Amino acid sequence: MNFRLVFKLTGKTLLVEAAAMLLPLLVCLLYRENPLPFLITIPLIAAVGLILAHLRSDDHFFPREGFFAVALIWLLVGALGALPFFFWGRLYPELGLFRSYIDCFFESVSGFTTTGASILSAVEPLPKGILFWRSFMHWLGGMGVLILAIALLPSLGARTLHLMKAESPGPVVSKLVPKTSQSSKILYGIYCVMTLIQVLCLRLAGMPLYDSLVNSFATAGTGGFSVRNLSIAAYQSPTVEVIITLFMLLFSVNFALYFLVLCGKVRQVLKSDELRFFLIVVFASIVLISVNIRHMYPTPGEAVRHAAFQVGTIISTTGFASTDFNLWPEFSRVLLVLLMFIGACAGSTGGGIKCSRVLLLLKSILREIRQIVHPRSVNVVRLDGRVMDEDALRSVYVFFAAYMFITLGATLVVAVDNFTFGTTFTAVVACIGNIGPGLELVGPMGNYAAFSPLSKIVLSLCMIVGRLEVLPILVLFSGNAWKRS
Template identity: 35%
Template sequence: MLVVNAAFMLVCLAMAVHNHDGGEIPLLTGALITGLVGIFPVVFVPSDTRISNHEGYAIVVFSWLAVCFFGMIPYILWGGEFDFSAAWFEAVSGYTTTGATILDNVEALPKSLLLWRAFTHWIGGLGVVVFVLVIIPSLGRAQMTLTRFEVSAIARQDFHYRTGVLLRVMALTYLGISGLIIGLLWLVGLPTFDSVAVGFSTVATGGFAVTNLSIASYNNRWAELVIIGGMTLASIHFGLIYSLISGHAKSFFRSPIVRFFLLFSLGATLLIAIDLSSHYASWLHGLRHAAFQVMSVLSTTGFATTETTDWPTLALLVIFVTCIIGGCSGSTAGGIKMDRLVIALAAVRATILRQQHPKAVIPVQIGRIRIEPATINAVLIYIFLYIMVVLASAIVLAFEGNGLRTSVIASASCMSNVGAAFGALGSFQSYSEMSVLARLVLSLVMLLGRLEIFGLLLIFFKSSWQK
C-alpha cells in the first residue's frame, strides 16, 4: 500500500517539476520515505499468501493508519498552515473521503499538492486495501480474507460474485464513473486540472475542492448537474451500477434500497426547496441549491454551492438528518447507510405487527429478501454504536470549549465522512480553529466512520490479538 502511495506521489512530483510550483521537495521526500519503508518488507520479509483472520484484520487496520501517517509527509514538509496535527487531520480526512480541511486558503497550495489531496480521496474512496488487491490479484486466499475485512458485510450482501470478480466489478465501476465525471466536467467548461481534481473528489464522495468557495467558485449550472449525477451514482451500490451498465437494468430498478434512496433524496430536496421559497429570489433558485446540497450531504461528499449557515431551521434539520443517514452500502458514501435504515424500519414495522398479532409469524423482509435475525441485530448494534461515538466525541469537543451546536454537528459530520457542516463550520469554513485535541479526536472519528466502527474498535480488544 505504501509503495502504491509513493507511486501517486511521484505523479504529483512530475506535475510539480513541470509547473515549478514549489511542491518538488515535499513530494520527492515524501515519495522516497514512503517508498523505501514500503519496499523494505517486500525485499526482506518472505512472502506468504496464507493469512489468518487476525492477520487479515491487522493488515487492513494498520494499512489505513500507515497510509494516513505517510500521506501527511508532503503537507508537513510544505509547511504553511500545516503543523503535525493539521497535516494528520488533512491526511485522514483525505483517505477517509471526509473532505474536512484545516486550510483557510486552499488556493495557496501548489497544484501538485492539490492533486495529492485529490489522489488521497481517490485511493480512499475505493478503499486503501481494495485498491492494492485490484492491482495485485494473485494473492490466493489472502485476497478473500482481506476483502472480507475491507468490504463490510452489509455491502457484500448484494454482491453475488466470487471475491476476484467482486473486486473487478468494484474497480471497473469506480474507474468508469471517474472517467465519466472528469470528461463531462471538462466538456461543460471546467479547467482540465479542476475537472480531474473535482472528478476524483466526486466519485470518492470526498469533497476536497481546489478553490476556497468549493463548487460555488465556478457558478456553472451544468457543472453542478454533472456533479449531482456523479454523487448520485457514487452513492449507489457498485454492484447494482455494474448491473445497470452491463445490460441487467432490472436488478437496479427492482432494488428496494435504490428506490428508497432516490425517493428519500427527492423528498428531502422538495421539502428544503419549499422551506427556501422565501430565502432566495425565486423558487427555482432555491430548488437548485436544495438539490445540490441534499445530494452533497446524502452522498457524504460535502461540496457546496452556497453558504447554508443562514438557511431556515427546517432546512438545516433536514440536512443534518440526511448527513447522518448517508448513501447505500457498497458505494463510496459514508453515514449509517440507507440499507441499515431500511432494515431498521422493517424491523420496527415487524415488531409493531407482532404486538398486534402475538401468535403470527411475521418475518422482517425487504422486497422479496428475508432478513436474518443476526443481520438485524448487527444493524441495530451498529446504529447504537454510531450514536454513542457521535455523542462521546461531541462531549470531548464541548469540554474543549466548543458550543453545543458546533460539537454535535462536527462529530456527526466527521463520523458520516461528510466534512462540511454549518454554523462555525459552514460550507466555506475550515476546521482551523479546532484545538490539537479536537483534531485528533475528529481524526479518530473519521476513521471509525470509514471503517464502520467494528474494524477499528477491534484493535482495543485483547481477544483480537489472541489466536
C-alpha cells in the first residue's frame, strides 16, 4: 500500500473542503450571523490538508490504493465537515441542537453522502450559514465516487477506472472523452448548468433566492436537506412541487446520457435499457399509488401530484416530502420501500442498488429459467444491445449479496435500541440507500435523534457504504489492504 500517495490525495481533498466552507462563511457575514464556527474550522482543515498534500510520494498507483483512498477521503471529509455543527452547538447550547459530536458526524455524513437523514427535530432555529452548509454538502458530494476518481486521479493512469468496478458496465465506467480531466469538466459542467436552471425555475415560481439555492443544492445532489421543518410541503405551492419532482427525476438519470444528447446521439439515449426500465418503474409506481391514495385527497390531480412527488423523491433517493406518506395505505408504503432498494440510474447522483443492477439481476434470473427449460441452448445477458461478460455479472451478484448482508447486519445492531421493526429496518434501508426518510419514527416528519450513539455510528457507516458502492469501504476495513507489499 502506497500510504504516502493515499494521504497526499486525502490532503488535496481536504483543501477543497476548506475552500468550499468559504461560501457558508460568506453567507454568515451577509446575514450578520456569528461566523466563528467556520472561522475556527477552515484554518484547521486547511492546515491538515496542507501537511498531507505536501507529502513526498511516488506515483505507483493500483486499484487497492484507489479504493482505499476514496473510502478514507469520505470518512475524513465527513468527520471534519461536522466541525461547524459541533462548534455552533457549543456556542448555543440553550437551543439543544447538535448536542454531541456523534450527532454532528451523523449530520455531516448524511450531507456529503446525499442521504438527508437528520437528527434535528427542527431546522428553522438554525442560522442561514449553517443551513447553507448542510445543503451545500449535498451538492459537493452529489457526483459521488465516479467524479472523485476522474477529478482527483487523472494523472495516475487508466487504472483510476478500477474505482468504478462496482458500477455495472455501460457508459458510466468509460471515459466520455479520451482525457479523464476533460470528462470531469464535462460532467461538472452539466451538473452546474442543471443546478442553475433549477434555481431559476424556483425563483420564477416565487421561491426566495436563498431557499431556491439551498433546495436546488439538495435536489441536484439528491440529498433532501430542507430549510423548513415541513420540507417542501411548507411552501404550499403545487408549482414548486412539480419543478422539484421534475429535477429530482432528471438528476436520477445517468449523466453520460446527457453528454450523448449534447453530442446529438439522441437515438443511442433512447435505446438505453436502464433509462427505459427507470421510466417504466417511475410511471407504474405513480399510477399504482395514485389509485391507492385517491380517497385521501379532494381531487385526482392532487393525488397524482403527491404520488409523483413521493415516487420521485424516493426512487431518486432525495428524501424531500410534500406530504406525510407515513399515513398512506400499507400498499403504497410497501411500494415506496421497494423503490428505496431500486434507487436511481447508475452514473447519476442518486443512491440505492441502481436500476442497471436490478435490471441485470432480473435478466440473469430469466436466463437461468431459459437454461433450465432448454439445457443445451446458449443464453446470454444483454444490456443496451451488448453481451455482458460473466465477470461483469459476477460483480453485480457480489454487490447485491454484500448490500443485503450489510443491510441485515446493520438492522440487527440497530435493533438493540428496541424500536419497532418498521422503524429499525427502514432506517437502515434509508441510510444505506442514501434516501433519508423511512417509515414510522423516521418517516418524512420524523428524525433519527432517538437512536443511540452506537446506532448513529452504524447508520453513518451505512450511508458511506451505500454512497461508495459498498466495495471501497470494505477494502478500507480489510486487513490485507493495510499491508505495504
